[in-house]
Amino acid sequence: GQQVMQIPQYQHVQEGEDFTTYCNSSTTLSNIQWYKQRPGGHPVFLIQLVKSGEVKKQKRLTFQFGEAKKNSSLHITATQTTDVGTYFCAVGNNRKLIWGLGTSLAVNP
Amino acid sequence: EAQVTQNPRYLITVTGKKLTVTCSQNMNHEYMSWYRQDPGLGLRQIYYSMNVEVTDKGDVPEGYKVSRKEKRNFPLILESPSPNQTSLYFCASSLSEGRQPQHFGDGTRLSIL
Numbered sequence: 001g002q003q004v005m006q007i008p009q010y011q012h013v014q015e016g017e018d019f020t021t022y023c024n025s026s027t028t029l030s031n032i033q034w035y036k037q038r039p040g041g042h043p044v045f046l047i048q049l050v051k052s053g054e055v056k057k058q059k060r061l062t063f064q065f066g067e068a069k070k071n072s073s074l075h076i077t078a079t080q081t082t083d084v085g086t087y088f089c090a091v092g093n094n095r096k097l098i099w100g101l102g103t104s105l106a107v108n109p
Numbered sequence: 110e111a112q113v114t115q116n117p118r119y120l121i122t123v124t125g126k127k128l129t130v131t132c133s134q135n136m137n138h139e140y141m142s143w144y145r146q147d148p149g150l151g152l153r154q155i156y157y158s159m160n161v162e163v164t165d166k167g168d169v170p171e172g173y174k175v176s177r178k179e180k181r182n183f184p185l186i187l188e189s190p191s192p193n194q195t196s197l198y199f200c201a202s203s204l205s206e207g208r209q210p211q212h213f214g215d216g217t218r219l220s221i222l
Contacts, residue, residue, distance in 0.1 A: 031208055042199055042213040043152070088152070094206040095159070096142070096167060101151040 004091050006100030014108050019076040021103035023089035030093070032072045034063060037102070038085040046074075079107050111136045115200050115214035122190060123222050130185045130217050132200030138212070140203045141183040142167065143175065145196040146216075152199070157207065158183055190221045 005024045013019055023032065031050045035043040047056055049065035049072060056063045060083075062075045076083055086102040113134045122128055134141065142157035144167075154167030158177040172194055174186040183202075187194060198217045203209040 033208075033210065035211075042216050043201075043211070044213070045210040048210060090152075090211075092208045094208060095165070096154055096157055096207045097211065099152040101149070 004089060004098055004100045006089055006103055008103055009101065010104045010106070012106045012108070013079050015081060016078050019079050019083070019105055020073055021087050021089075021105075022071065022073050023091075023100050024071045025091060026070070028069050029072075029091050030069075031091070032065060033090045033092075033097070034072075034074050035088045035090060036085050037088065041085075043088060076105075079105070081107050081109050083107055111212070113200055113202055113212050113214040115198075115217050117217060118215060119218045121220040121222065124191055125189050128187050128190060128219075130187075130198060130200075130219070132183045132185065132214060133181050134183075134200075134202040134212070135181065136202060136204075136212065137180065138202035139180070139205045140207060140209070141177065142201050142207070142211075143173070143183070143185045144199045144201065145169065145194075146199060147196050155185070155198075159206070187219075190219075192221050195219060195221045 033048045034046040037043045047063050053067045054065040060077045064073045086104045088102045089100040090097040116131045139160045143155040144152045146152050153169045155173050156175040158164045200214040201211040203211050
């Protein structure tokens, strides 16, 4: 079945440093979603990418969808302590989503 | 306020004692699903429902049942809970299908002793 690999599993940064997490698939994706889960919280939808080569920005967050639609990245510029949490990518079809295992981000103030 | 409500938030119970985790959404969403989240295993889908009276198995359905008699409610039933079902459970809903943005409940932490 469809799988999505997410790396790294953990990332520890100093506040102000940048952070990137990657999702990779062996198959072409129709779309990819990104979620954030704060410690003790539930996943919260951030964005969905659909088009090849698409780049979307939300303040300090930049999301990219690869030209071949087999990979995606989430980049955070100048991390803040409020960015702490686990970031998940999810891919799917009309019936279900397949989730990456997530990247847990820790930020040292 | 648009929300997905799960109850209970926490439950400690014993092996074999039937339990139900309720999930209700007020957004008139057609698609609902249940996930369990375990350390190192991420989010795994248990069951999903495309609409009223339409349910199907996800990736880890063994030991669970669901029903969708009304659009807003999607209860998760553990007929005979076992310790390996100790987990954090999330209910989620979306407008009409799985690949649309999912709205999650706050989660239910189940401990089966």
